[in-house]
Each structure stands twice: as C-alpha cells, then as structure tokens.
Amino acid sequence: MNAPSKPIDTESFRHVRQPLPHDSGFKHVQGSAQYIDDIREPDGTLHIALGQTPKARGRLVSLDLSAVRATPGVVAVLTIADIPGKNDVSPAFGDDPLFVEKEIAFLGQAVFAVVATSRDIARRAVKLAKMEIEAEAPSITVEDALARGETVLPDYAFGRGDAKAAIAGSPRALEGRFRVGGQEHFYLEGQVALAIPGEDGDVHVYSSTQHPTEVQHVVARVLAIPDAYVTCETRRMGGGFGGKESQATQWAVTAALAARVTGRPCKLRLDRDDDFTLTGKRHDFRCDWHIGFDEDGRIQGYAVEHLARCGYSADLSGGVVDRAMFHSDNAYWMPAVHVGSKRLKTNTVSNTAFRGFGGPQGMLAIEHVMDQIAWATGRDPLDVRYANFYTPGKNLTPFGMEVEETDTLLGLVQTLERTSDYRARRAEIAAFNASSPIMKRGLSLTPVKFGISFTLTHLNQAGALVHVYQDGSVHLNHGGTEMGQGLYIKVAQVVAEEFGIAMERVRITATTTAKVPNTSPTAASAGSDLNGMAARIAAGAIKQRMTAYAAEIYGVPEDQVEFRDDRVFVGNDSLPFAELAKKCVLARVQLSEAGYYKTPKITWDRASATGRPFLYFAYGAACAEVIVDTLTGENRLVRADILHDVGKSLNPAIDIGQIEGGFVQGMGWLTTEELVFGKDGRLLTHAPSTYKIPVASDVPDDFRVALYPNSNREETIYRSKAVGEPPIMLANSVFCALADAVHSLDPAKPAPLDAPATPEAILRACEALRGRSLG
Structure with a gap:
C-alpha cells in the first residue's frame, strides 16, 4: 500500500508542521x-577486546595465543575456528571477514578476540599474542592502487553525447585534477554492542546501528542460525552519520559469537583510537576533469573521472561512488557529458557511508570547476552558475532523469542572493582586498540539488x-x-x-x-x-x-x-x-x-543507466564569507546565510537544527578534518589530539538559516522533503569562499586549492600564487 491520496496542503494541524522539541x-x-553502554549489564557479563594485525598487507604465517589463554580472567579466545557459519560480515559481496584467516588486508584488522571478566583484562591479554607475518608493501593512495591495478568493484560510467568532441569544439577549455579528502564520522557514541544469549540458540543483540535488520541477518549468517533466532534492538545512537549503517555489524557479530561460545552476556565497546583505526571513513576522491565552455561561461561539454579510494573491501562503495556520479552535475545543465569512476582497492580500512553518501564529493568537484570557469572568463562566479542552471527544456541529468523543479532552484538562489546582499558585499570585499595585501576576504554563493531515495531500489x-x-x-x-x-x-x-x-x-x-x-x-x-x-x-x-x-x-x-x-x-x-x-x-x-x-515512481537500471533513481530533489543554497591570513593560512568563517528547501516541514525546529548541524559538519570536512596515513598504512590522525573537528567557536557569529517556502510536488508525508543529508553540501560555499580569498592574491591565476582547505593547504596555495614553494 502506498501513500494516501487525500490532499493535505490546506488542512490545519495540531502537531505536524509544529516546532516541537526532540523527544529525548x-x-x-x-x-x-540511555545508550548501549548505559544498559545495566546482566550478571556475569563478559567483555571483549580485539587482537589486531600490526601490518597492513601480507600473510599470517603463525599465531600463538597460549599466553593470551593463560591470562587470569580470560574466559575464551575467539578465532576463525570458533565461527560455526560464514566468516563474513560484509553487507553484500562476501569480502569482509570477521577474523583474518591468512591474507592481511589493513593495519589493525581483527585476527582474534579475547573474552574476559573485565574490559581491562581483555585489553591487556590481547597484547600477549605472538604473530608471525610475511609482510608486503601496502597500497595506501589512489596512485598506489592505480599502479597495482587493484579495484574492489568494476569501473562504471554514464553520460550523454560525445563529451570529448564537445570539449574540443568549445571556444574555451580547461582541465585539471582536484582532490577531495575523506572524513571521520566522529559520532559521540562509539561503536558498541551487547549480546545476550537466549533459549535454543536465540540471541538478543543491543547494537548502536543504523541498520538493525542487517545486524540480525549477518549475526545469523555467522552463527549459522535462522534470522528469526536473532533480535536486534536499538533505542538510540549517539550519532551515526552513515558510520553505523554497515560498520556497526562486525562488533555486534563479535559480541553475539562470544555469547554463543560462552553462554553468557558479552559486550564489545571500541575506544576512540580503535574506533578510528577499525572503522571506515568518507571516501576520498581524485577527480580528473576536462570542461569546454563559451565566453559567457556556459558549459558545452564536461568529462570527469572519479577515482575513489575505497579501502580493502567493497562495503558500500558501489552505492557511494554511484551517488557521487549522480551528483556530478549538481544544479547545472550539460549538453554533452561523461561521468566515469574507478573503485580503487587499498590496504586501509574499508571506507563506507557518510552523510551525503558520495554526493558531496561529486558536487564539490563541479563547484570547483565552476569557479575555474569564472576565473578564466573574469565573470562573477554566481553569474557563471546562473548561466548553467537547469531550465525548462534543458533539464535532463547526465543519467537521463528530468529535473522538474527548475523554478524552485532558480527562485531559491535568487532569493538568497537578495537576502544575503550578495552583490553589495561582493563589491565591498573587492575594495577591501585591493587595499589589504595580507588579509583577504572571500565570498561565495553555491547551490545544492540532491536526489532523495535509495539508489538501490529495493531499499525504498x-x-x-x-x-x-x-x-x-x-x-x-x-x-x-x-x-x-x-x-x-x-x-x-x-x-x-x-x-x-x-x-x-x-x-x-x-x-x-x-x-x-x-x-x-x-x-x-x-x-x-x-x-x-x-x-x-x-x-x-x-x-x-x-x-x-x-x-x-x-x-x-x-x-x-x-x-x-x-x-x-x-x-x-x-x-x-x-x-x-x-x-x-x-x-x-x-x-x-x-x-x-x-516509494512510488522510482526505477533504475544500472546496466543501461536509465530510469528514475530519485523520487524528487531537495534544494538549498548557502552564501559564505571568510577572511584569510595569507601569511599563515589561518582563516575564519565570519558569516553564513542559508536558505533550504524542506517542502512543508514536518517539524521546523528539528529541520533547522539539521541544517545548522549538517552545514557545520560539512565545513569541518572541507576546512579542518584531514585524514593522514603513514606509508605503512597506519592512521596518524587517530584521535581528537591529531584530528580536528569543528567546535562551537568555529560557528560564525552571524549565522542566518531560513526555510524556503515550498511544498513537495510529490505525495510525500504531509508534502515534506528530506533534510538529513542535503545540508552538508551547503558547506561547499565555505570551500569556494576560501578559494575566492586565495584567488584574490593573483586574479590572473586559478587558486591551487584542494579539499580540505586546512591552514597548511591554504598557505601552500598562497605561496604558490606568490611563486614560492613550501617544499
């Protein structure tokens, strides 16, 4: 049964569309x-710690656990031999073992688990294991994977027309390579699970997961029992952001296996360092692009290859990279376009879902390109964006879906241009920069068009x-x-x-x-x-x-x-x-x-790249103003104006909170959050001491958020629109504003800035424009 057809737009409501407080x-x-770790532990609960590989790639030759088993307080030591079913915790492709058998795929990969009477005993005991490993040089970067020709999934592409010919025939053309960094989820509540054995092989698992059904199914797979024997329960999570969609499963399965082996309640909670090491991040991308355009900045042809660093297994990379491809156009019409991708395998933990699910990476790349066009033509970046917006008759995406709300997109951006006083501020900033050799200000207004629905149709x-x-x-x-x-x-x-x-x-x-x-x-x-x-x-x-x-x-x-x-x-x-x-x-x-x-109307045939993968699009726009110290790279967001389309909001207070939070999280991804791996595959930014998320002081003092008055044309729940993921892409405006500030150092050159635009990256870009190198 689908949505009721009764019209609701003219009804008055007591609860719906009211700004009610969060229930918790x-x-x-x-x-x-109460979170999972707050649940009162049943009498006799045991605690689990993982034994991890010290190498990122190689072969496990021998494993001596005798000292581990002899430790007082250790009740059991779990290895692959204790798994009654399949040694597989993957969501789909069978390439994610619970424990290493022989091949080691990333540094920190679980080899065994210690089950003890206390967490402290378990953590100390794992250190007594002796492993002999034949190590190999790991693949860490996109370039490493390309050199070895290793992928987790086949290449994929779609498009329209002959992009290469269109670019060659354009009055102007540009090409470049743009890097987009990854991001740690940094949920406040880490990964945790509590498993309680029941009668006849039943198990009840409390898991901090976004996908209880997957936890149920994978626990059953590993324990070789029917799904109906497993109950997964989740009251709330202390944040998830996609990091608990597929990757909460391994910890729940480990707890359930321990409960099966010992017959006692078992609990596994990762500390922050282990959580960083053992869980995937937002995929980082290298985007190789080539674009043709006319003197007014109108796109004639666009070709982009998204090279995604996926980690050691497929996990959710298929859907993540596909969604990056789906959003490679953002809000812009492209007469001829080619969008290609590679899902590259590296000896790092498998990257996974993160708010936006690939969309932010694809969208940021085209926003970077729009700025390149503006700098090349000397036009205002907003005018270049306007010139390329979807319009009636020019409203088919690269994958052939019609963009029906071109009026919403244009009206929203025009409204924000006016309410943010964009033109006057642009002139004021130009005057400031002309008289300020060191401190530079930047301004950018960027749009968001984000498709709503799972692109894997059966999930809807x-x-x-x-x-x-x-x-x-x-x-x-x-x-x-x-x-x-x-x-x-x-x-x-x-x-x-x-x-x-x-x-x-x-x-x-x-x-x-x-x-x-x-x-x-x-x-x-x-x-x-x-x-x-x-x-x-x-x-x-x-x-x-x-x-x-x-x-x-x-x-x-x-x-x-x-x-x-x-x-x-x-x-x-x-x-x-x-x-x-x-x-x-x-x-x-x-x-x-x-x-x-x-969900009605949706269909997607990936093989032929045809159909309608999304029920509708959500729209938004943000105008960000920054100031940059070009001698240090230090920068600050001084004002942000946001206008976002949530249709007829179910709860305006909740939605505005989501918009604010998503924007700040996106700003962190693009400005301060940098993942750094050593050549040995070790994550160097593994804790709050080495990885900087945005904090309250990073929120601009002048922060203006409004909901665009709109109604969803589709028969969604009370004509609302989704709000969870689209706001993170509003932060593209911050990155583009920083690039704008750096560009003002030498308007004759493009700003050589990749994401994240950390102070170090900004300083390198500034010095490059000055003709100097930081080495």
Whole structure:
C-alpha cells in the first residue's frame, strides 16, 4: 500500500508542521538518555577486546595465543575456528571477514578476540599474542592502487553525447585534477554492542546501528542460525552519520559469537583510537576533469573521472561512488557529458557511508570547476552558475532523469542572493582586498540539488507497527533508527495527528527486528519519508475501523466522524478518544495494524543507466564569507546565510537544527578534518589530539538559516522533503569562499586549492600564487 491520496496542503494541524522539541532533548541535556553502554549489564557479563594485525598487507604465517589463554580472567579466545557459519560480515559481496584467516588486508584488522571478566583484562591479554607475518608493501593512495591495478568493484560510467568532441569544439577549455579528502564520522557514541544469549540458540543483540535488520541477518549468517533466532534492538545512537549503517555489524557479530561460545552476556565497546583505526571513513576522491565552455561561461561539454579510494573491501562503495556520479552535475545543465569512476582497492580500512553518501564529493568537484570557469572568463562566479542552471527544456541529468523543479532552484538562489546582499558585499570585499595585501576576504554563493531515495531500489520500503490500547494510549514502532536527528518525534507527530490526540498519548518505542521485519537502513535522508508514511498508513487503517464502528453505533455517515482534540466527534455527539477505544475493544474491533509503504515512481537500471533513481530533489543554497591570513593560512568563517528547501516541514525546529548541524559538519570536512596515513598504512590522525573537528567557536557569529517556502510536488508525508543529508553540501560555499580569498592574491591565476582547505593547504596555495614553494 502506498501513500494516501487525500490532499493535505490546506488542512490545519495540531502537531505536524509544529516546532516541537526532540523527544529525548531533555534527557540529552540531563545526561539521562540511555545508550548501549548505559544498559545495566546482566550478571556475569563478559567483555571483549580485539587482537589486531600490526601490518597492513601480507600473510599470517603463525599465531600463538597460549599466553593470551593463560591470562587470569580470560574466559575464551575467539578465532576463525570458533565461527560455526560464514566468516563474513560484509553487507553484500562476501569480502569482509570477521577474523583474518591468512591474507592481511589493513593495519589493525581483527585476527582474534579475547573474552574476559573485565574490559581491562581483555585489553591487556590481547597484547600477549605472538604473530608471525610475511609482510608486503601496502597500497595506501589512489596512485598506489592505480599502479597495482587493484579495484574492489568494476569501473562504471554514464553520460550523454560525445563529451570529448564537445570539449574540443568549445571556444574555451580547461582541465585539471582536484582532490577531495575523506572524513571521520566522529559520532559521540562509539561503536558498541551487547549480546545476550537466549533459549535454543536465540540471541538478543543491543547494537548502536543504523541498520538493525542487517545486524540480525549477518549475526545469523555467522552463527549459522535462522534470522528469526536473532533480535536486534536499538533505542538510540549517539550519532551515526552513515558510520553505523554497515560498520556497526562486525562488533555486534563479535559480541553475539562470544555469547554463543560462552553462554553468557558479552559486550564489545571500541575506544576512540580503535574506533578510528577499525572503522571506515568518507571516501576520498581524485577527480580528473576536462570542461569546454563559451565566453559567457556556459558549459558545452564536461568529462570527469572519479577515482575513489575505497579501502580493502567493497562495503558500500558501489552505492557511494554511484551517488557521487549522480551528483556530478549538481544544479547545472550539460549538453554533452561523461561521468566515469574507478573503485580503487587499498590496504586501509574499508571506507563506507557518510552523510551525503558520495554526493558531496561529486558536487564539490563541479563547484570547483565552476569557479575555474569564472576565473578564466573574469565573470562573477554566481553569474557563471546562473548561466548553467537547469531550465525548462534543458533539464535532463547526465543519467537521463528530468529535473522538474527548475523554478524552485532558480527562485531559491535568487532569493538568497537578495537576502544575503550578495552583490553589495561582493563589491565591498573587492575594495577591501585591493587595499589589504595580507588579509583577504572571500565570498561565495553555491547551490545544492540532491536526489532523495535509495539508489538501490529495493531499499525504498518501510514498515510500522501501531497499537491503540483500551485506555487510548498508542504504541508506535517502526523500522527507522534514532541517531539524534529527530526521526522518532517526527513519526510520532504523524501518528498523533492522524488520531487527533496529544503527543503524550503516543509511546515511542525502540526499533527492534522482533516487531518490524526486513527494514531498510536509516540512511539516504529517507527516514521520515518512509517510516512516517508507513506509520500514517497503519494509524489510518486503525482510525478507519474506529470510524466505521462509531458511525454504526451512533447511526451517522462515516464522513460525520472526526478525530481531534483528544475526542471523537460523531454527528452532534462527542466522546473521548479513550472511551471510543474501550468501546472498540469490547466490540472486538481490531486496534492494531502493521503499515507498509514503498516509494512510488522510482526505477533504475544500472546496466543501461536509465530510469528514475530519485523520487524528487531537495534544494538549498548557502552564501559564505571568510577572511584569510595569507601569511599563515589561518582563516575564519565570519558569516553564513542559508536558505533550504524542506517542502512543508514536518517539524521546523528539528529541520533547522539539521541544517545548522549538517552545514557545520560539512565545513569541518572541507576546512579542518584531514585524514593522514603513514606509508605503512597506519592512521596518524587517530584521535581528537591529531584530528580536528569543528567546535562551537568555529560557528560564525552571524549565522542566518531560513526555510524556503515550498511544498513537495510529490505525495510525500504531509508534502515534506528530506533534510538529513542535503545540508552538508551547503558547506561547499565555505570551500569556494576560501578559494575566492586565495584567488584574490593573483586574479590572473586559478587558486591551487584542494579539499580540505586546512591552514597548511591554504598557505601552500598562497605561496604558490606568490611563486614560492613550501617544499
């Protein structure tokens, strides 16, 4: 069953579209919100630590664990020999072993696990293992992988027309190589799982995961038991950002295996250093591009090759790199275009989903190219962007999907141009830079067009379970997970609105595979779209049965039954919602429903590169102003203006919070967060001491965020639009503003700046424009 067709834009709402607080907001502030590590440990709980490889590539010749097993307090030592099923924790391709068998693929890879009476004993015991390894030189960079010809998945490309010929025939042409760095998820709650064995081989796993169904399935695969024997439960995560979509699984599986072997509850929590070492990041890219354009900066042809460093296994790289390709156009029409990609294998931990899922990398590359065009033609960068926007008749993406809301894109950017006072500030900054040889200011306004839906079509489905009890209280459960983004409160608003009852009557419950099966991950910004609609369908079915019963006993037509203000109005009579619920129970009216929703219209044939992979696009734009000290590279964001399209917002307060947070997280990715690996494959930026995320002082004092007044043209939940991922790409404006400031040192040359634009990178670019090298 899909979305109800009843028009809703003209309705007034009690809960939906209201700025209600996060359901756990007070608990977050008080420190009383319960996470996995806060769950009271059952008596006899054991603790797990991992034995890791000290080399990044090679062959495990021998493993001596006798001293480990002899350590007082060690209950069990798990190796590949203890796995009853498959030694595979991968999401799809069978290339992610739980424990090393022979081949070592990255530094820190798990070889065994120690199960002990305390975490401290387990961590000390793992250090007593003796490993003999035949080491090889590892592949660390894109160039290493290219030299060895190693990939995790085949190359893939799509496009339109003959891009090479179009570029060759253009009045102007440019080419270059742009590097986009990776990013650590740095969730506040690290990876953690608690497994409790049950009867007849059952196991209950509490996991900090965005994908409980995958945890259930992979635990069952490794333990060689049916999925139905495994329950995975997640009440909340302390952040996820994609890092807990596929990569929470290994720790849950290890805990479950330990529980199976010992018969006791077992817990595994990675400390921050191990979390950095053992979990994947945002993919870093090398983007090799070639573009042809006319004297006004209009694109004639574009060719780009995205070379992604994927790590040692495929993980989610297929979808991540595909989405980077899908967003290589961002907001721009390209008459002829070729988008190619390579998924390169390196001896580093497998990179994985990260907010935006590849979209930010593809989008940043074309924004970099738009600035290059502006610098080459001498035009204002915003005018070059305007000249290339999708317009009616020129609105097919490189993969053939129609961009239907060209008016939304243009109207939103024009509005932000006006409200941010872009033109006057551009003139003011030019005057400032002309008289300031050291301190330089930069300004940039960049758009965002982001496709909403899983590009793997079968993931676009959701289920919800709703019970109405005889006292009028409502139990709500669905397949979406809460990682701080406000999904639970949004879905609860939908259910409360459907029944016309107070929010306090709707009980939000933990996501569990025992209630809603076969769920998709909470990812792709689709959590509210999918689970909100499934919950509305479930609540609507119960409400329909209650309506029919009320109409029958009061002798009125069903259209004279209305649910609002915690009462049910039936003709000229009314009664409390709870009283009608009680009457329904006595009359044997079913007050429970499993709702189901699948996204309509979407289809994608990857082999032929045809179809409609997204239900709709979300739009946004940001204008960022920075100041840079060109002698040190030190910089500061002084003002940010954001206008974002969330359709008819389900909860404006939650959505604005997501926009602010996504923007700042994106700013961190592009300015301060730098992943550095040693030649031996060791991650050198492995902790807060060596890896800098943005903090409160990095947020600009002048920070203006507004929602663009719009309604989703598709029949989404209350005509809202997704908000989770698109805001991270608003931070492209910060990178482009920094490049603008650096460029002002010598307007005759392009700014040689890659991402992240750390102070060191900015200083190198400034010195290059001055004709000097930092070596």
